[in-house]
Amino acid sequence: MAILKLLLEDGNDNEKISVIPIVGMGGVGKTALAQSVFNHDSIKHKFDVQAWVCVSDDFNEFKVTKDIVEAVTRSACNINNKELLHLDLKEKLSGKKFLIVLDDVWTEDYDSWNSLLRPLQYGNKGSIILVTTRIEKVASMVQTFQTYHLEQLSDEDCWSVFANRACFSPKESTENMDLHKIGKEIVRKCKGLPLAAQSLG
Numbered sequence: 001m002a003i004l005k006l007l008l009e010d011g012n013d014n015e016k017i018s019v020i021p022i023v024g025m026g027g028v029g030k031t032a033l034a035q036s037v038f039n040h041d042s043i044k045h046k047f048d049v050q051a052w053v054c055v056s057d058d059f060n061e062f063k064v065t066k067d068i069v070e071a072v073t074r075s076a077c078n079i080n081n082k083e084l085l086h087l088d089l090k091e092k093l094s095g096k097k098f099l100i101v102l103d104d105v106w107t108e109d110y111d112s113w114n115s116l117l118r119p120l121q122y123g124n125k126g127s128i129i130l131v132t133t134r135i136e137k138v139a140s141m142v143q144t145f146q147t148y149h150l151e152q153l154s155d156e157d158c159w160s161v162f163a164n165r166a167c168f169s170p171k172e173s174t175e176n177m178d179l180h181k182i183g184k185e186i187v188r189k190c191k192g193l194p195l196a197a198q199s200l201g
Contacts, residue, residue: 003148004037007099007128008046017120021131021139024150030132033150034101037130048124049098059107061116065089068100068120089119097124105133110141 006020022030037043038052051071055064062082069077069089079085100120107113120129131142139147 003033004040004043006145006148007037007130008042016125017117017123017127017129018145019129019131019142020145021133021143021147022150023133023136023139023147026134030134030150031103034103034130034132038099038101043099046097047099047127048096049093051098051100052103053101054103055105055107057104057106059105059109059112061112064102064116065119071100072098086119090122093120093127094122095124096127098127099130100128101130101132103132105131105138105142106135108135108137108141113142 003020003022022034024030038050044050049072051068053064053067053071062085065082065085066077066079069079069085069092072089072092077085077088079088098120117129120127129142131139133139133142136147
């Protein structure tokens with residue numbers, strides 16, 4: 001898996017903090033890919049701290065920072081002052097190598113993004129922020145490292161996802177040819193999106 005290799009490369013340790021965006025259209029599997037990497041055993045051994053935050057289209061820098069603190073500590077945060085919150089997060093991450101996933105980022109506000117990064121700069125070398133987004137402009141704004149583009153599946157792979165979910169083999173016997181024909185029509189409408197193929201399957 002290319003993105004896993006990217007996160008495990010020692011070359012990242014030269015950077016203070018690397019921001020790696022995963023870009024692709026909705027339903028292409030950005031979140032699933034990030035989850036798969038986030039939960040991988042080798043990732044757990046490489047990083048001292050891991051945190052996952054769902055951002056979505058309403059980007060509130062204070063809320064996202066608070067969510068990061070809560071994900072890092074695994075407990076509720078009652079700080080309601082931005083400077084104190086930044087100080088708290090800085091203390092929690094100082095001298096630690098972290099992986100933070102910011103899932104579904106939409107904001108193109110450069111100032112808010114930079115403010116969010118301020119307390120994160122105190123992590124150890126090799127710390128990584130993985131950002132999933134649908135928007136190329138967001139990826140360009142946040143990246144310090146190459147963007148990872150996630151493309152749609154081929155028809156064959158999409159069919160494989162659909163058939164697996166629908167509980168019949170992709171190589172089905174002739175008696176179920178009608179089901180296959182209907183299935184292939186549905187898969188064509190999925191336009192290579194694994195989430196659609198899985199849901200409809």
